[in-house]
Amino acid sequence: xADVTQTPRNRITKTGKRIMLECSQTKGHDRMxxxxxxxxxxxxxxxxxxxxxxxxxxxxSDGYSVSRQAQAKFSLSLESAIPNQTALYFCATxxxxxxxxxxxFGPGTRLLVL
Amino acid sequence: xxxxxxxxxxLSVQEGDSAVIKCTYSDSASNYxxxxxxxxxxxxxxxxxxxxxxxxxxxxxxxxxxxKTAKHFSLHITETQPEDSAVYxxxxxxxGSNYKLTFGKGTxxxxxx
Numbered sequence: 001x002a003d004v005t006q007t008p009r010n011r012i013t014k015t016g017k018r019i020m021l022e023c024s025q026t027k028g029h030d031r032m033x034x035x036x037x038x039x040x041x042x043x044x045x046x047x048x049x050x051x052x053x054x055x056x057x058x059x060x061s062d063g064y065s066v067s068r069q070a071q072a073k074f075s076l077s078l079e080s081a082i083p084n085q086t087a088l089y090f091c092a093t094x095x096x097x098x099x100x101x102x103x104x105f106g107p108g109t110r111l112l113v114l
Numbered sequence: 115x116x117x118x119x120x121x122x123x124x125l126s127v128q129e130g131d132s133a134v135i136k137c138t139y140s141d142s143a144s145n146y147x148x149x150x151x152x153x154x155x156x157x158x159x160x161x162x163x164x165x166x167x168x169x170x171x172x173x174x175x176x177x178x179x180x181x182k183t184a185k186h187f188s189l190h191i192t193e194t195q196p197e198d199s200a201v202y203x204x205x206x207x208x209x210g211s212n213y214k215l216t217f218g219k220g221t222x223x224x225x226x227x
Binding site: 040042043045056090094099101103105106108 | 145146148150160165203208215218
């Protein structure tokens with residue numbers, strides 16, 4: 001979906017380096033999410049944010065941190081990257097609704113930690 | 115929170131056959147039942163959804179059926195084609211102000227030519 005963008009699309013880094021993955025959206029959605037996907041596996045929730053002042057840990061938040069700089073921007077940081085953080089990372093957004101939630105995903109960032 | 119299970123985890127069919135993937139959930143408050151498709155190396159995208167006041171919905175070769183009493187819904191793909199090969203995720207939910215959506219673990223569908 002062109003309304004959710006992620007940068008970079010691919011990144012190679014070394015163990016111990018700090019890196020940041022960025023997500024921007026033009027959908028005007030309140031909710032933003034970061035997921036990790038390992039090959040052949042499902043979506044694991046890292047962090048989520050229901051609005052600018054709200055940050056929540058997901059299933060696998062250890063080793064990660066996030067920043068919600070604005071409604072449209074949600075960044076994921078790896079403070080000290082390690083090889084088992086090699087994965088495909090997706091950002092997603094959704095609108096607040098009481099009648100059901102659809103998530104819209106960015107194109108993903110492939111991260112390789114050497 | 116919602117407990118979501120998908121079956122089977124992998125499914126292999128011959129081109130032209132039908133495929134059915136089932137999603138069971140635990141939260142009786144769930145009222146929205148979407149299915150997402152993720153092609154290899156790409157992002158998950160919504161392909162079909164159904165709301166709790168409807169029992170079945172069709173869109174060309176795909177359909178979703180809902181059994182709210184039994185708390186499960188299914189994705190049906192007829193006349194499968196190689197381009198249907200993908201991972202399919204369900205994500206039953208009710209939205210709401212503080213609700214956190216849970217995805218199923220996914221079903222890998224392979225359509226063999």
